[in-house]
Amino acid sequence: MPRLFVLGSSGWIPTLARQTVAHMIETRRGLIFLDCGSGIARLHDPLFQEMLKRHQRALVLLSHWHHDHIEGLAALPFFLGHMEVTLAGPGPEISGEKAADILARFGGAPLLPKPLPDWSELFSGGFNIVDLRPGKQNIGGEKVEVIVQPHTHPSVGLRVRDVAYITDTAERSESAAFAKGAALLLHDAWLDNEGAAEDGPNALVHASGSGAARVARAAEAKHLVLTHLNPAYDVARLERMFLAAAAIHPATQLASDMATFSFTGGDEAPTPTAAEPTESDAG
Ligand SMILES: [Zn+2]
Numbered sequence: 001m002p003r004l005f006v007l008g009s010s011g012w013i014p015t016l017a018r019q020t021v022a023h024m025i026e027t028r029r030g031l032i033f034l035d036c037g038s039g040i041a042r043l044h045d046p047l048f049q050e051m052l053k054r055h056q057r058a059l060v061l062l063s064h065w066h067h068d069h070i071e072g073l074a075a076l077p078f079f080l081g082h083m084e085v086t087l088a089g090p091g092p093e094i095s096g097e098k099a100a101d102i103l104a105r106f107g108g109a110p111l112l113p114k115p116l117p118d119w120s121e122l123f124s125g126g127f128n129i130v131d132l133r134p135g136k137q138n139i140g141g142e143k144v145e146v147i148v149q150p151h152t153h154p155s156v157g158l159r160v161r162d163v164a165y166i167t168d169t170a171e172r173s174e175s176a177a178f179a180k181g182a183a184l185l186l187h188d189a190w191l192d193n194e195g196a197a198e199d200g201p202n203a204l205v206h207a208s209g210s211g212a213a214r215v216a217r218a219a220e221a222k223h224l225v226l227t228h229l230n231p232a233y234d235v236a237r238l239e240r241m242f243l244a245a246a247a248i249h250p251a252t253q254l255a256s257d258m259a260t261f262s263f264t265g266g267d268e269a270p271t272p273t274a275a276e277p278t279e280s281d282a283g
Pocket residue numbers: 011012066068069168228
């Protein structure tokens with residue numbers, strides 16, 4: 001039964017309780033990462049150290065190129081160096097450039113010893129960079145579906161293993177169609193209702209918790225996890241946002257770093273095993 005781990009649930013910048021967005025699905029075939037923010041640092045946890053030893057393959061899927069979604073890339077050789085790693089991000093049809101060309105700007109001396117496209121010898125099983133394009137594709141042996149989304153620069157929604165991941169875009173009916181019947185929908189919840197009403201520019205490129213819940217309800221998603229949370233919101237404000245969302249789609253949870261969800265294809269609701277958020281930050 002696949003399991004999804006929230007490694008990081010913050011947007012933009014980390015807080016004491018939340019690293020920036022990274023989520024990991026463990027399957028029998030290997031590990032699938034949904035974004036690669038600073039949450040990758042959670043792989044230091046002993047639970048994940050054992051898990052990393054069990055796997056030889058990793059697929060890293062990037063929703064877009066903003067720093068909070070890629071800043072964990074520098075640590076990939078440290079955690080995944082024994083694996084075959086495929087890294088896929090929005091390619092020419094979406095970003096106007098090949099993923100490898102964009103990543104060539106990530107690193108190289110003096111930022112990192114080598115630019116990221118030259119990292120093949122850092123992974124003993126090999127290293128590939130793949131361009132995501134709109135629609136269905138097979139990447140590293142996984143069926144992945146991609147939808148292009150409006151954002152400050154385009155982002156993509158991702159669907160893999162019956163998980164739909166929609167971040168860094170507003171509430172959209174296209175997202176509901178894309179996530180139809182998903183066992184697990186991870187959705188951007190950057191704003192609460194007050195924030196969405198006040199913050200015009202951000203409301204055009206990010207969703208609210210309630211907006212995410214309306215998408216989940218329209219998609220008939222078995223379970224909704226609110227992620228890419230606003231680091232400026234304190235615990236009480238996040239809790240109010242969560243309650244407003246849960247009133248719309250009851251099978252909703254606020255992501256917390258290290259929360260785990262088990263799910264079986266689309267047939268069965270995932271079982272949250274770390275249900276309560278435990279953050280203690282005050283934003
Ligand atoms: Zn972001």
